[in-house]
Amino acid sequence: MGKADIRLGVDIGGTFTDVVLEVGAHPFSAKVLTTYAAPEDAILDGIAQVCEKAGIAAGDIGQIIHGTTLATNALIERxxxxxxxxxxxxxxxxxxxxxxxxxxxxxxxxxxxxxxxxxxxxxxxxxxxxxxxxxxxxxxxxxxxxxxxxxxxxxxxxxxxxxxxxxxxxxxxxxxxxxxxxxxxxxxxxxxxxxxxxxxxxxxxxxxxxxxxIKPLIKSYLGRLEDRLRDAGVDCPVFLMHSGGGIISLESAAEFPVRLVESGPAGGAVFASHIAARHGLDKVLSFDMGGTTAKICLIKNRTPKTSRVFEVARSYRFKKGSGMPISIPVIDMVEIGAGGGSLGSVDALRQIRVGPESAGSEPGPACYGRGGARPAVTDADLVLGRLDPDGFAGGSIRLHPDRSEAALTAEIGETLGMNAGEAAFGLAEVVDENMANAARVHAVENGEDLSEYTMIAFGGAAPLHAARLCEKLGVSRCLVPEGAGVGSAIGFLRAPFSFEANRSVYMRLSQFDADAVLALFEDLEAEAVRFVRSCDAAAEIASEFKLYMRYTGQGWEIPVVLDVQDARQPDGGRYLQLFETAYEKLFGRTVEGMDVEITVWAVNATTPQATAEALTSAKPAGPAQTSGSRNLFDPALASTVTAAVIDRETLAPGQSVSGPAVITEAETTIIVPSSRIALAQPDGTVDLFEKESVA
The missing domain is CATH 3.40.1360 (Dna Topoisomerase Vi A Subunit; Chain: A, domain 2)
Structure with a gap:
């Protein structure tokens, strides 16, 4: 097996750094606590772990794809x-x-x-x-x-x-x-x-x-990373995931680090798109919850929705305009401060609040035993029975339930007259409602009905909360893919090399100049292709064309996708037809008698997407083998129930388990509430259905 068949994906999160090594078709993964002072330390630690699991030397790695929240965190934390x-x-x-x-x-x-x-x-x-x-x-x-x-x-x-x-x-x-x-x-x-x-x-x-x-910070970090990798014997190209869902060179990332603002979440959206294609799903709600943030993205026709403006750190009930606008090509999603490390408190109105402040990895939630004294979401999950104190992160981190109970009681319980269990219930419900509300707002902004969607949950904390979110949102089906705990890092390895070039040139359709349009598209295409060629000189590159159009006098545009022929043979009448179709779909009607104008032109150059083989649903194979049981608090019932415990590695395709149940693995835990049934699919995905829908 050559170096080209050995690829590594690295995702630095606010709490954990996820590392995934693929040796041919065989994945090996590790989760390491993020080292804030020198993030490259966690990467080197993770690389050593996965290389040992795979039985290879670090020098055998042929390519590294890296995504990070460092840019986002630097902006949020000023x-x-x-x-x-x-x-x-x-x-x-x-x-x-x-x-x-x-x-x-x-x-x-x-x-x-x-x-x-x-x-x-x-x-x-x-x-x-x-x-x-x-x-x-x-x-x-x-x-x-x-x-x-x-x-x-x-x-x-x-x-x-x-x-x-x-x-x-x-x-x-x-x-x-x-x-x-x-x-x-x-x-x-x-x-x-x-x-x-x-x-x-x-x-x-x-x-x-x-x-x-953020340029000095990111440039310094990328330079240090390159040096440390070289010292460790890793001699291969390093690429960065950008916010638009593609991969760019290290040099481009260092020059334009703002394009990395949503690089980690973008990898997650690519991962969810790949799973959607494998399962034949056209409407997917991607739910990515890690240690610091939760990311929610709508995926239609197996393609994440994209935008040219993204808001970092929306500060007021997730509303547009309350954040910091970043005008770059980006996968459109909503991101909130709700993760396993998000801290709970009681405000002046005696209401429980969660986030956006996070315990991160230093000191981490109270249960980590690393000096954290305030309760985090992970503390609530532990007290509610969702986590095994001896099996967290594959057993690499032992959790302390007594410290969680003490923190919950001191911060929430004493103020509101609750015991530790009640405080944990309140904290967990608040964070779940925050995420559900963010999903509702995002769906409304895009004119979508979430009841028609299937959730795909990944990230270390998402499978713990996904089923409860489905109950709140009226979503009947949820998929938890294999490798969900490190989903974004896997997504990096599925992403194409791509770059979007865009430019503002104002043109009314009544004054349409086909020659000028053709020249503009050729210029933008050459710019975009040049960036991709700098990453992979031999790759096959396709171009995708997009316009941003509006009626004259309107304040904002809508995206209009062109096919290659529309770009190569520009026609004002055809562009009007495409605009009116898109406008009517979004707003329900068109406006008669008004001129239309184009404000922004965009060309995305991309290498081919990784293909996903279609999956045949598993045939029923009886109940799953349980390894025991434990008490689990079910928030929908507001009571503690006895839940079966299943090791995910023992699940065979077609086997099922009726909730309440807990499905454990090294990197995450899947909670199956009383309202759901879990079914193992042939690709290792755990499929959660409402009981009524499978009866």
């Missing part, structure tokens, strides 16, 4: 580099004024999220480019040089440059970079014309600032 913004005079406060929209119209005490950079770190230059790309006020190089001296004296590590309409004419931004390269050679520079060449200055400036803010 622990990036000392960064300056250089912008057009008169637009210094754009990232603070935002769009002036109110995500909660009637809240008189509404607090908008603070910008990443305070006003004293935002600088202006006298210049102006018009909406047509023409220069209205030329940029004076001497003024740029004076500003460069000011920035140098202030000791900035990174500089974001965002001028008005630079997506049409980037001359001024590039002049600033040339000057800064001479005056501040050690500072990193991010240009909006490269990071996010799209209209809407608030989103573009904010994305560029975010890129600059």
């Amino acid at each position: 622990r990036g580099a000392k960064t300056a913004l250089v912008t057009t005079k008169g637009f210094r406060d754009v990232i603070e004024m935002r769009t002036e929209s109110r995500f909660e119209q009637y809240d008189l005490n509404l607090c908008l999220p603070e910008p990443l950079l305070p006003r004293q770190r935002r600088y202006v230059l006298e210049e102006r480019v018009g909406a047509d790309g023409g220069v209205l006020i030329p940029l004076d190089r001497a003024e740029v040089e004076n500003l460069a001296d000011t920035l140098a004296n202030a000791g900035y590590q990174s500089v974001a440059v965002g001028f008005l309409h630079s997506y049409l004419n980037d001359t001024h931004e590039r002049m600033v970079r040339d000057v800064l390269a001479k005056r501040l050679p050690d500072a990193m520079v991010s240009l909006s014309c490269e990071v996010s060449p799209q209209m809407r200055e608030y989103e573009r400036f904010n994305t560029t600032v975010a890129n600059a803010y």
Whole structure:
């Protein structure tokens, strides 16, 4: 077996670092506590573990695909580099004024999220480019040089440059970079014309600032990782998962780290899409719950929904507008601070609150015995009987139920007059309702009915909570795939190499210019293909084309997908037909007599997707073999029940177990409540059904 057949997927989460090694078709996995000070330490530890399990040397690995939450966490926790913004005079406060929209119209005490950079770190230059790309006020190089001296004296590590309409004419931004390269050679520079060449200055400036803010951190980490891997004898290409669901080179990731903001969750969505294809499912709700966050994504026709704007850290009931917008190609999902490490507390109204603060891996939940004193979701799961204190993380971490009970009593029980079990019930129900509510909001925003969907649950904590979420959401079926505990890392190994190039060029269909459209698509396609070629020079590459269109005068666009022929032979009438079909599907009707305009053009270059073999459902093979029983609290019944315990490795295809039951494995635990039946499928997936639906 050659090195090309040995691939490694690595996902750094807020609590655990997941490592999956595939030697041909044989997977080996490990979960290691994330090491915050030096995340590469956990990766090297995980690599050593999986290589030992597989019986190979680290030098035999042929390719590494890596995803991380480091970029997201740095933005959420505001622990990036000392960064300056250089912008057009008169637009210094754009990232603070935002769009002036109110995500909660009637809240008189509404607090908008603070910008990443305070006003004293935002600088202006006298210049102006018009909406047509023409220069209205030329940029004076001497003024740029004076500003460069000011920035140098202030000791900035990174500089974001965002001028008005630079997506049409980037001359001024590039002049600033040339000057800064001479005056501040050690500072990193991010240009909006490269990071996010799209209209809407608030989103573009904010994305560029975010890129600059995390660039020194990510670049330093990737450099250290490369060196440590080399020292460990790992001599192979390293690629990064990006937010759009594809893979890019290490160099591209270091230059544009903002594209890594949702890299881990994107891998999870790819994993869920692969499972959906294998099981022939067209409507899937992907549920990924780890130690720090929960991610929910809608997958239709085995393809995750994508967007060109994503909000990091929505702060107000998951509402659009309450987070930090990042204008990059991204798999559209909602992410909330609800994971195994999310901390519970009681607020001033005597209500239980969970998250977004997390115990992470340092010190971790109280039950880890590493110094954590506040109760986390994992503590509640342990007290409710969902976790085996001696079998957590394959037995590598022994849990302490007494410490969980003490933390729950001290933080919640004493305030609300509850014992530890009641406090655990309340904490678990609150976090489950938070996740269910996030799923409802996401579905409503996309015009979808979740009762028509099948849930696919993965991540270390998701199988513990998935069935309860299904009960709350009215979802009748849930799949827990093999390898669910490390699903995102497996997803990295299924993802294609891809890159999406986009650009804002305004055009009305009444003034449609087919030659200009053809030239624009050719330019974008060449840019996207060039990025993919830098990752895999010999691969077959396909191009996917998309427009963002709206009726004239509307504030926002909708995505319209084109086939290759539509892009190669542009036709305004055909584009109108595609737009009206998409618009009617989303809003129920079209608008007569109005012109239509195109604002953003996008081309995604991608290598072929990993194919999934269709699965034939398992034939009934009788009840599963149990290894014992234990007490389990069933929240739907609000009582403790006796649950059968089954080792997942002993499940044969077609075997089933009627809830209540607990299915255990090294990396997670599947809870089968009294309302469900679990059935083992031929690919190792555990299929959870409502009892009525299989009767």
